[in-house]
Amino acid sequence: MSDLFLTLLHDGMKDKHQKHVTTSLTLIDVHDIARSCRTFEVKKFFIAHSSAAMRSFARTLKRHWTQGYGSSYNPDRKEAFSRTEIVPAFNEVLHLIELETGLRPITIATSALPGGTRISFSEARELRSTSQNPLLLMFGTGWGMAEELISQADYFLEPIQGCGDYNHLSVRSAAAIILDRLSSS
Ligand code: SAM
Numbered sequence: 001m002s003d004l005f006l007t008l009l010h011d012g013m014k015d016k017h018q019k020h021v022t023t024s025l026t027l028i029d030v031h032d033i034a035r036s037c038r039t040f041e042v043k044k045f046f047i048a049h050s051s052a053a054m055r056s057f058a059r060t061l062k063r064h065w066t067q068g069y070g071s072s073y074n075p076d077r078k079e080a081f082s083r084t085e086i087v088p089a090f091n092e093v094l095h096l097i098e099l100e101t102g103l104r105p106i107t108i109a110t111s112a113l114p115g116g117t118r119i120s121f122s123e124a125r126e127l128r129s130t131s132q133n134p135l136l137l138m139f140g141t142g143w144g145m146a147e148e149l150i151s152q153a154d155y156f157l158e159p160i161q162g163c164g165d166y167n168h169l170s171v172r173s174a175a176a177i178i179l180d181r182l183s184s185s
Pocket of ligand 1: 142158159168169170
């Protein structure tokens, strides 16, 4: 099985009026996605944000859990955060994975919205079991990734469907479900 990486993106997002925006960092997403990533053996969780202030905020949180009081209060959280990296841009995520693995990652965008050419969960699992290259799952924030960002990805994963016509999962819930689906046979 190829290595799995995950990134939480904030630039190139849409707001509720479909305007292109940069979203704020949401601490609960960072906490919960870090824990899900550790649970499903994701090699690294990259938080990408163009704002130096937001990156500094994320680093303060990481420091608290990996070196500060949090590291002895909750060593499980320390372990989750030790695999978290904070970077200024999506391109930097690609570059760091290539440096670490020697291979370009295969990028897979996610969205709740229907449409576009999508791969199924089983095709993504197949890709994971046959590819040499690492896989990078891309998650959005706000009202999701702008089309320009989605079109940069190698693949676009089918959405998680709810049981009715309401489909508004948080990114942390969607990430946990998708990690489970890509990890189970
Ligand atoms: N309508 C937006 C969209 O385009 O997905 C919802 C944005 S949601 C608050 C933030 C992110 O969570 C999305 O960009 C996607 O990465 C992920 N997400 C949320 N619901 C999802 C679903 N049902 N299927 C796949 N990914 C989902």
